[in-house]
Amino acid sequence: RKEVEQDPGPFNVPEGATVAFNCTYSNSASQSFFWYRQDCRKEPKLLMSVYSSGNEDGRFTAQLNRASQYISLLIRDSKLSDSATYLCVPPGGASGGSYIPTFGRGTSLIVHP
């Protein structure tokens, strides 16, 4: 099983819609996880960091489900500017004492008028 799996999409939604992405992972030693946003041909930038089971920031909610080993990102009231690729970095494991962030392939979101 791949360490991190994401549905590449694209998720095509109208403005104002609620959309959710999942990211499944196979290694569960860490508490923290992250969602990054990447615009076309740009570098990834941190969207949300979570150090427990979940976090909410405005229209964005990130949750961790340890039992089923997935993390999710919920976007409410989608805006055109939310169109991007969303990359997950799930809780990782130690490798020789170091935690090396592993990225999913990313989920593409397209918000249309």
Add this chain to the structure above:
Amino acid sequence: NAGVTQTPKFQVLKTGQSMTLQCAQDMNHEYMSWYRQDPGMGLRLIHYSVGAGITDQGEVPNGYNVSRSTTEDFPLRLLSAAPSQTSVYFCASSYGLDGTGELFFGEGSRLTVL
């Protein structure tokens, strides 16, 4: 604030040529890493470093060398470029010694190998 600076932003090489992608950060981050991103493949880790003088291989290290002589700099060397190394390369750094903190990325270096 400069953050993470990568040079060059664009480069075209011929097969067999060598070159170095430069990465510098001014945030005093101990952790630095190089990723490559190909269409449909996501970000794949090439090499990483947890401090000056310490480097290790990531998922796809073949064909690349790194060194970390200072905290600020983490250059990536392509020894003999191949068309399969055509990609977008991102350097990233983090304040966490074990990479658990936020990753700050450079703007990327777009490399084409003919």
